[in-house]
Amino acid sequence: MKKVRVKKKRNLRTMITGIVTVAVAVVCAFLYVSRPTELDKLSQSYLDTVDVEKLQQKVETSFESSNQLKDYVVYGETLSLYKDRYGSVKTDKMQGNNIVLRNVMNDSITSFTFNGKVDSGIDLGSLKEGVYELYTYNHYEKERIYFDKAFKAKTITTMRRNKKVKDITFIADKDALKNQEIQLTKNYAFIIVTKHIPKSNVYDVVIDPCGNAMNYSSNSVDIGASTEILDEPTTSLVLAKKVKKELEKQGLKxxxxxxxxxxxxxxxxxxxxxxxxxxxxxxxxxxxxxxDENVYAPYMLTSPYTNSGLANTISYVMNKKGLTLYAARTNTTQNMGVLNDSFVEDGDGKVEKYEFYPQLRETGGRATYTGLYGSEMKNEGYKNSYGMYGLYFAYASATNSESVTYYKDNENALAKALVSGIIAYFEV
Structure with missing residues (x-):
């Protein structure tokens, strides 16, 4: 009898163990199936996944020293901050200042120096996931950055890197962290970085094959720089396809x-x-x-509102690869073959703030005063948009046979070097 009872106890124990095992397996399967997918994360912010209790402990809600700013501009992947309204003064008081970012979750510090150009602010593409407080220095005194008016900027999406992008939330609001039960005393600025897979409708680079452009004033098509030795519309499109192929090899859209x-x-x-x-x-x-019949080799035009950082990097790469660029530059801070776009002059010869090339002026958003030049005003809808980093690559002169021959002999090498410079600058 005892043996029978022992056997029944063992059977019962085995049965309970089996039920528990199955239950654990079901729970694990449920958790696995219901876990957030990469698509789910597209609608999430880093704040949705953060340890709220830790965030509450790490975020400071008030500061003895603070610095009020009034404006910001986005150009490419750069966020620039201003003491006054952008464009309202010649030299903004933020120029020359360090902008310090503290990731509140791990106390890591990142610093950027703003020199007044729109490509010299905060490099958003270099930031890791996190919640960042923003500081600056005033006579060696660290001050927390805040804004006079509360806002939440439109999301900024960075370039693809390793098949991922980062969504940047730039916000300055007393209630920025209200959902996390953190109440601030001023509209302190935060940058929130969220990493996820890219959306299909967001591109990294657009390429404009120049030529064949409708001129709305004359209601005619401007063919471009086309001669017996070079047809700009056709040549530009062929080069654009080569550059696109090389960029896509690097994972860019x-x-x-x-x-x-x-x-x-x-x-x-x-x-x-x-x-x-x-x-x-x-x-x-x-x-x-x-x-220009004097141009015997390629060169680049960049916006005078930038430091020409991208063009300088491309020039450096091309020089290292033994390629020739036109021996000219606008100033000593630029590498060879890098020139600033010119400013337009009014009827009295007064230099205005508008650039000459629409490829640079009309694509930089607010940073380059898009939609404000001329009587047509057909791009007004983009005057407050985030700017793209504009670069004009003049690959040859249609009136110089030496230039055309050089381009045709080095077309593939120039395309690859151009892409290498872009990849190096944006650290893709």
Missing amino acids: VKILRNENETPGYYGADGRPARAYKAKAKLYLALGASQ
């Missing part, structure tokens, strides 16, 4: 802004800048030909 038989101009809802803004690109790369 690229859009060419016109097809062979299209003639979009630089204004209006279907213009090239409009197509680029809709693609939410970070880099606007124009590929065109010069008509």
